[in-house]
Amino acid sequence: MTTGSLTAGRTRFRLPRRQIPVLATLALLLVMYGIGVSQYTAFSNVQVIFNVFIDNSFLLVVAIGMTFVILTGGIDLSVGSVVAMTAMVSAWLLQEGLPAALVLVIALLIGPTLGLLMGCVIHFFEIQPFIVTLAGMFFARGMCTFISDSSIPITDGFWTRMSQERIGDPRGNFVSISVLIAFVVVAVAAYTLAYTRLGRNVYAIGGNPQSALLMGLPVGRTRIAVYTISGLCSAIGGILLSFYTLSGAPLIAVGMELDVIAAVVIGGTVLTGGGGYAFGTVLGVLVLGVIQTLITFDGSLNSWWTKIVIGGLLFAFILLQRLIGIRYK
Amino acid sequence: MTDSRPVLTMTGISKSFPGVRALHDVNFRLFPGEVHALMGENGAGKSTLIKVLTGVYDTDGGTITLDGQPVSFSGPMQATAAGVSTVFQEVNLCTNLSVAENIFIGREPRLLGAVRWGEVRRRARELLTRLDLDLDVSAPLGSYSLAIQQMVAIARAIDIKARVLILDEPTSSLDAGEVAQLFRIMRQLRDEGIAILFVTHFLDQVYEIADRITVLRNGGLVGEYLTAELPQLSLVEKMIGKELDVLEGIEEHSRRDLAAVEEGTPLVSVSNFGRAGAVEPFSLTIHAGEVVGLAGLLGSGRTEVARLLFGADRTDGGQVAVDGTASSLRTPAQAIEQGVGFCSENRRAEGIVGDLSVRENMILAMQAARGWLRPVPRRRQDELVDKYIKALSIRPADPEVPVRNLSGGNQQKVLLARWLITEPRLLILDEPTRGIDIGAKTEIQKLVTQLSDGGMAVLFISAELEEVLRLSHKVAVMRDRQMVAQFANDESLDADRIMQTIASGSHQEADR
Amino acid sequence: MSATMGRYRAVTGHRLFWPAAVLVVMLAANTIYRPGFLSIELKDGHLYGTPIDILRLSAPLILVALGMTLVISTGGIDLSVGSLCAISGAVACMYISKQPDQNSLTVVLTALALALAISLVLGAWNGVLVAVIGIQPIIATLILMVAGRGLAQLITQGQIITINSGPFRAIGLGHLLTLPLAIFIALAAALVVAGFTRRTALGMIVESVGGNAEASRLAGIRSGRVIFLAYVISAACAAVAGFMMTANVSSADGNAVGLWVELDAILAVVIGGTSLAGGRFFLSGTILGALIIQTLTTTVYAMDISPQTSLLFKAVVVIVVCLVQAPAFRARFARRRRSVPPPTTTADKPKEQVPA
């Protein structure tokens, strides 16, 4: 991927132009990882990479849902709260003694239902998504404290198994089941976006909603669908989080929506809609994960320096990404 | 034809927008196997009628029947499903998607729910070949010019195999060859029994292809006529509602005297201007009071030349001299400072600011030139705006309506006013008469003549060679993104000769 | 008859009618719950009462939201305002706390100037990232949102810096003509921003850039500068808001000052009728929006709505506020009420709208 091959002439092997930003992100991610390895010896353990996936699997799932929404040019601020609400509801229902299967079904229905409602309000009443999903965020968070204002532990066997099952070598390198679930979600999403009408309509609406309408595409249905999908992903994310922490806590995942949006945008999706990939979002989540891992490995930062360094790394990354992007435009 | 049953009838259609009665008790019928032209001035209600028909707008009253069944579409999706396929006036495609996808989105060939991309691309290529277009179907549509986008929109519409095909000003940015190609396909579809509704401001095209004409004026129906029975002059009179001698204005073919304007230091002279991938380096001089016409086929790079001269795109190199002194045109702001104005062909994306009012859109360029600290006094704004609303007969004549509510042609006039207000020394007009009714078109042509007589230089780009020839002192010809020739517009120059140059691509220097 | 009808329409059709109506309804509900809600008394020459509290407490939000309005109008968003509030407050308090005479006016003015200058620099940083480098606004300002909190804590060393400075305190708690000074500051800022945008051409140019950036560029607008300016103004507003927040409690808490104020500000802007997609902006609507939000918060405390349900209550109010404001909702509602076709004056738009 040298400059020479790209500027040399117009015949040559050409990188698919639209993928360049994503590839740039990937390259930068590798560079960042390389820096980690060269600075901290334990960084090169394979498990470090696996941990990034384990620790971010729920974030990844939620970010995938957000990718759909942002691709249509919308935004969903409710995700963090819906994640918390799902975990909370699951923990509460399990505590009440409901069977795990039933709890799973109920928990997985709440998110999409809320998403559907928000999508309908956005579509039929033409209210800006920001506001509607902000109200959704208040609502879901309110539900959390309404259910209980302290955290509820989960002791259910199924949940415990999902939480503690180690896939791979249990003594050595392993991933959790959540990671596999997240991969499935990513694969389904990538397929949906690339190969189904729904996915293509998402891109069309993001490109130009009025045109999409005049082209006879089901704009309303698609728009409602993306918020439902985002709700579903948040619900799955919530379940994964409850596997991860084996509890429901009312204040968990506060501010997660910002991390999610950041991950999606770093992954190359344009906030105004119409361009981006599910794979990019995976990279975006990894970038955030690796930044955090770097900081923990360093272990010498003060609380405030942590924030400043996160901001600084984010800046450096985005700046480089942007410069590379401009260069290859 | 008349003996068959109409496939589509619209009766008593009315539609109002706040403060505007766009349609009032309009009747319209469309027969299978005919090309039916819908005519009227800018703002007459043509596009609105089409949008009411396809369900983009609700009606305030009236009924629509398709094949004898009353219908009321909730949107283009339903209309398409019922066999009504439409190309709307402003190209309405998604520029972020690929060409192929724009053609097939919503009805992609699928296998078990998965889009078959290979098939999509193959069929898109086939279809475009039928329209004589050679495009990279997997490139994003946005990388092509507006004209190409329009062809793609047409390709999409005709591939739907509808019973009713609606084309709202499809030819406005096409050149003669493209139009011929389109007409060939339209005839073919007509012969297959498809009913075609066609909107255009080109009278010649109407007489070439339409079987029947419906005329609207101010939102009301004037009448329905067989083309053969309606002479061109009376068509214009019916559209305008007055007996005007507009046609004389159009027929008048004045030769301009190049020698008279080409003396002294040129106002702007550029040499070796070019941009890799867009236009080969070219040189051009423009004198005060001179009209330079830019002729060429679709995609030949005329817009690119204009954008380079205005600093909208950066040149790769080359020199500019304004009034004989070396200067630079690197950004639009810089160009405006030097007295250059540029009226873009793509009014929706690059021209109007839809949210802002007509007044604000008009004074935008003037204000930008003054800087934000020195607002144009309101009184002066009102004077200027009133003046141009009158001069260009912009309707509605209310300076405070958001410009997005204006009809396409009227938006174009607002843009023209924006630049006239800045009193530029060189005005670049890229397809200024596109989508403008015949009355206004004559007005604009007269205006260009007047302006150049008053000492303004004009670079005039138009797909209509006649128009270029009528107005210009000098014609530059573009071919394959190269400026291949420059001709003085004297007796020896006619459309044929330009066409030949375009066709042969001879690199001979202009005979001037 | 038709004249009154027309006048009625003119009133209800006004942009500010519905937000104002919502505010009135909320105040009325409070007054019913507690009749003394609206009462104002004169205590030590100061007006004292809940309405005054609402005005005073909404002052910082109004300030932040004013700047946010401009940024949003350019099609951007500024997430860093909360952190900027914290930084400006921290810098000012830190400087004052280091001086021997905290009550000296020069000390306070120096502190304010210093903090404002730093905020302007940070605003310029945002502006450069967005306008020059071309980073998407939400990410560009997210950087400072995260790092700025850290900076604020770095300045205060994670401590709450308490100061004892009369002049500084006055920014948050002083009185002028029996009313809290903060109200006047917010009002003055509103007038300055309004004058700055509406007396000059800045407002129109901002709207033009937000409405169609490419068209504006081709009309000769140097949109980069305009966008840059919007972020700087936003930072300046946030800085003054930060002074108010810290002066209100005479202490700077790098972690808590201005936490989540960006969400409230955006909410205020949107309730006020400015679209997040950019374009037209409405300062008066923004101010009304900020008042609605503060009234909502105060209502929760005044009615002692249980903390467990207060967020649910907020969610309901926010959605109701937006629904009554939405033309599409009213149109549907009106259509259902009468069977006759809707009046031609209701805004008829294409059925689909561009999303924000």
Added chain:
Amino acid sequence: GNSDTGGGGSKDDGKITMGFSQVGAESGWRTANTTSIKESATAAGIELKFDDAQQKQENQIKAIRNYIQQKVDVIAFSPVVESGWDTVLKEAKDAGIPVILTDRSVDSADKTLYKTFLGSDFVKEGRLAGEWLVEQKKTASGPVNIVELQGNTGAAPANDRKKGFGEAIAANPNLKIIASQPGDFTRAGGKQVMEQFLKANPKIDVLFAHNDDMGLGALEAITAAGKVPGKDITIITVDAVKDGMQALADGKFNFIAECSPLLGPQLMDLAKKVHAGETVPARIETEETTFTQEQAKEALPNRKY
């Protein structure tokens, strides 16, 4: 930074490496806590890897996983919430790294997942505050109206202090909480809420604030309403940070239940013992006390934070 120490090499040189995951830097109290831990680590010759979780449990879990990868000798952390630690603690146990909890405990059923807990008991703090009030008002004949400024809804200290306080005052039916709202542990929040309390309730006798900062904010509101804090309204808070102690000494507060952040030295001691394989008690509470106005005057000159 300390670039090469991230490896597992520390085992050999005998120097103990401790990974510590802090909740965040949300208050002056927390900062004092962090400082205490850092300083005592240096003093004890323990190499500290510090991570700030910014109030997110997810971040703490991530940090612990990374400490396991870095093969530190001891892991210590202040859990953001009680529940949800089993999985990661098990990983630590499997890796043979002992865990010490500070500040607050976890609710794991399996007590072998961590070695010990070192910290304060929030319920007890609330109870101490409540008991003092019951004692003060034992002669009160009429109802005593109490307003409460809670921490963030759902946060553990808020829940526990509320619980402890509520249990203690149940002893006297005259004591009644008439309003309770979250002031988010901040001065601005405390002030804003107190303003409304004062307007809505003509007679407030007691204010219980879940931390000093909210109490300090409420002071301003009380003064602005023309009442005398400490006299017209009895004020009880928790924490005993410097500004709070000052207010107590000045007679503006009436009582503070201490919640000491200075557990660094104790933690380092424990770490050494745990590393050496000694057995330690399962629960160690930090030495904490309560302050009345007089005690505050005495204690104030030598308060460290």
